[in-house]
Amino acid sequence: MDLGLTDKKALVAGGGRGIGKAIAMELAREGADVVVVSRTQDELERTASEIADETGRLVYPLSFDVTNTEQVNWGVKQAAAALGALHILVNSAALPGGSPEAIGPVETVDEEILKWDFDVKYVGALRLAKAAIPFLKAAGWGRIINISGGNARAAGNLSGGARNVSMVHFTKTLSIQLGRFGITVNCIHPGTTRTERTPGMFAERGAELGIDAEEVERRDFAEGSPAANAIGRMVDAREVGYVAAYLSSDKAWAVTGEVLAAGGGVGNSVYY
Numbered sequence: 001m002d003l004g005l006t007d008k009k010a011l012v013a014g015g016g017r018g019i020g021k022a023i024a025m026e027l028a029r030e031g032a033d034v035v036v037v038s039r040t041q042d043e044l045e046r047t048a049s050e051i052a053d054e055t056g057r058l059v060y061p062l063s064f065d066v067t068n069t070e071q072v073n074w075g076v077k078q079a080a081a082a083l084g085a086l087h088i089l090v091n092s093a094a095l096p097g098g099s100p101e102a103i104g105p106v107e108t109v110d111e112e113i114l115k116w117d118f119d120v121k122y123v124g125a126l127r128l129a130k131a132a133i134p135f136l137k138a139a140g141w142g143r144i145i146n147i148s149g150g151n152a153r154a155a156g157n158l159s160g161g162a163r164n165v166s167m168v169h170f171t172k173t174l175s176i177q178l179g180r181f182g183i184t185v186n187c188i189h190p191g192t193t194r195t196e197r198t199p200g201m202f203a204e205r206g207a208e209l210g211i212d213a214e215e216v217e218r219r220d221f222a223e224g225s226p227a228a229n230a231i232g233r234m235v236d237a238r239e240v241g242y243v244a245a246y247l248s249s250d251k252a253w254a255v256t257g258e259v260l261a262a263g264g265g266v267g268n269s270v271y272y
Helices: 018-028 042-057 069-083 111-139 162-180 200-211 214-220 237-247
Strands: 009-013 034-039 061-063 089-090 142-147 183-190 259-262
Touching: 009 018, 009 069, 009 111, 009 214, 018 034, 018 061, 018 069, 018 089, 018 142, 018 162, 034 042, 034 069, 061 069, 089 111, 111 142, 111 162, 111 183, 142 162, 142 237, 162 183, 183 237, 200 214, 237 259
Parallel strands: 009 034, 009 089, 034 061, 089 142, 142 183, 183 259
Antiparallel strands: none
């Protein structure tokens, strides 16, 4: 299926690694030119080279901090100038799951770090959208994809859950404001996702438990375990990239203001 993304121009915040990198790769595979953004220039340069080598598309690394409004405004203008236009914004700039100091019993939560988590994920996405929307309107064709997280649907994580719920509200609000300008806005809830960090995390836990990393993963996704999902395995970041590519595409005009979960069917709740 042709997704109609050839020569579209995308900015992927948090595109240096993990889910953001996987999304940038899929957009480029579908024919888009991409600016990948994070705070780490050397990582971005490696990622940009890898994606460009594999896809043959233009891929630019651009380092700026999404918590700084001046940097965001500058960065989005630079991205649009480098690409010649801007059609797609992917907001994936955040620490997966939230900062450890902002997770757990309320008595132990560090308020400043909790506020920082929101400043990166929610307010960072707001800053980027504000800067990008004039370019999307000028193009007459736009997609905003917000990467949230499955813990928006489960109580317990005071940082990750709360900021992810806010991303859902943000998504619906923008979709109402922007639909008549040819811009759709949607949200993806990844679950536990395989990224570059996964092997080290499993190896560390395996060392503590006296088992190998493969056994840690098998136990995590065994039926009845807290992380288990309907497909019985971990979702790969590339699979989240497929969902983002579809939502970014010319085939997804009817979908806006929605949340798509990409966690392999985790949980038993019914959403309607």
